Amino acid sequence: MKLPSPARFGTVCIHAGQEPDPSTGAIITPIYQTSTYVQDALGSHKGYEYARTQNPTRAALEGNIAAIEGGKAGFAFASGMAAIGAIGTMLKAGDHVVVSKNTYGGTFRFFDKVLTRSAMSFSYVDTADLEAVEAAITPTTRMLFVETPTNPIMRLTDLGAAATVAHRHGLRLVVDNTFASPYVQQPIRFGADLVMHSTTKYLNGHSDSVGGVVVATRDDDIEWLKFVQNAEGAILGPFDAWLVLRGTKTLPLRMERHNANGLALAGFLEAHPKVATVYYPGLTSHPQHELAKRQMRGFGGMLALDLGSLEAARRFLNAIRLCALAESLGGVETLVSHPATMTHASVPAEQRAVLGITDGLVRVSAGVEDLDDIKDDLAQALDRV
Numbered sequence: 001m002k003l004p005s006p007a008r009f010g011t012v013c014i015h016a017g018q019e020p021d022p023s024t025g026a027i028i029t030p031i032y033q034t035s036t037y038v039q040d041a042l043g044s045h046k047g048y049e050y051a052r053t054q055n056p057t058r059a060a061l062e063g064n065i066a067a068i069e070g071g072k073a074g075f076a077f078a079s080g081m082a083a084i085g086a087i088g089t090m091l092k093a094g095d096h097v098v099v100s101k102n103t104y105g106g107t108f109r110f111f112d113k114v115l116t117r118s119a120m121s122f123s124y125v126d127t128a129d130l131e132a133v134e135a136a137i138t139p140t141t142r143m144l145f146v147e148t149p150t151n152p153i154m155r156l157t158d159l160g161a162a163a164t165v166a167h168r169h170g171l172r173l174v175v176d177n178t179f180a181s182p183y184v185q186q187p188i189r190f191g192a193d194l195v196m197h198s199t200t201k202y203l204n205g206h207s208d209s210v211g212g213v214v215v216a217t218r219d220d221d222i223e224w225l226k227f228v229q230n231a232e233g234a235i236l237g238p239f240d241a242w243l244v245l246r247g248t249k250t251l252p253l254r255m256e257r258h259n260a261n262g263l264a265l266a267g268f269l270e271a272h273p274k275v276a277t278v279y280y281p282g283l284t285s286h287p288q289h290e291l292a293k294r295q296m297r298g299f300g301g302m303l304a305l306d307l308g309s310l311e312a313a314r315r316f317l318n319a320i321r322l323c324a325l326a327e328s329l330g331g332v333e334t335l336v337s338h339p340a341t342m343t344h345a346s347v348p349a350e351q352r353a354v355l356g357i358t359d360g361l362v363r364v365s366a367g368v369e370d371l372d373d374i375k376d377d378l379a380q381a382l383d384r385v
């Protein structure tokens, strides 16, 4: 099988990184569930020595996601946090990082409670405001770490402009692209140096695997990440690599539906009298809708709605039937969650207020079910509010 060059996005998702299995012709990359590889003779092997260092199923996934993101190489880790951990090893004592203010709580916890112990420092700024980013840069800043859209308020950062600022100051632009998925947004096209994902979300897409990936563009970063992946050993196992590889084949199909359902649900909720505010970049009421149109393909499946009070949110969340009350996102099932008491419970209440994460805020990860069934469920739950 020969991938056309250049191949289009959907074709890349299905084929990149994979060849039919050379021993059998199996079209799907097997799960190489092995810890070691037999060598032909002393000093003579097939490029595989030990499975922490190399695994063909993981290598296929890494090649696949690197191609999907338009990067040079990918590295798959045991979780999204392990991927961010690998990015953290690119820093050393004394280094400073500028981070999107409302970054994923686990990322904040890792930076704030782990990396600061090794004399690294972090400034959390609204990266939608590039003057604020520029003002936060110091002579020791090495990285600009951006999440766009942010969770759960869906604030955007202009990726092209962020890359210009980062590169003007000699920084790496790192983008956590988990929330959007590479179908919706490809940060490397806008100048990002490194892109990471929790593959747990849209890339795997079926809520049945935890994993992470870093895609790199620069040869020095690739060399380091390859070294660190083996040195730290937080690798993605072969079965999970296989699951994610299966997931990426349908990424465009799923994302089209996530996009369509997200947009339709946002419109439906915005028009509903019981909903105070809806946060979704696809709505013309979103303050950065024009930027969203420029840098996103569709607007994704994530949205948030404000019901005005904790009691209203509680009544709504306790009334849903088809949609599931659960953390996480990006799976085929519609999930709803309550950021103030779930994903953002560790963020102090005053800080939550500044970020707009009120007690009445509900986050929705729009799944790919039939739209009217999701709508009916949300409507009957809103009737209880």
Ligand SMILES: Cc1ncc(COP(=O)(O)O)c(C=O)c1O
Pocket: 079, 080, 081, 082, 104, 106, 107, 147, 151, 176, 178, 179, 197, 198, 199, 200, 210, 211, 212, 328
């Ligand atoms: C935006 C974002 N980044 C990183 C992570 C961490 O990924 P994982 O849970 O796979 O470690 C998450 C998890 O929810 C996330 O939402």
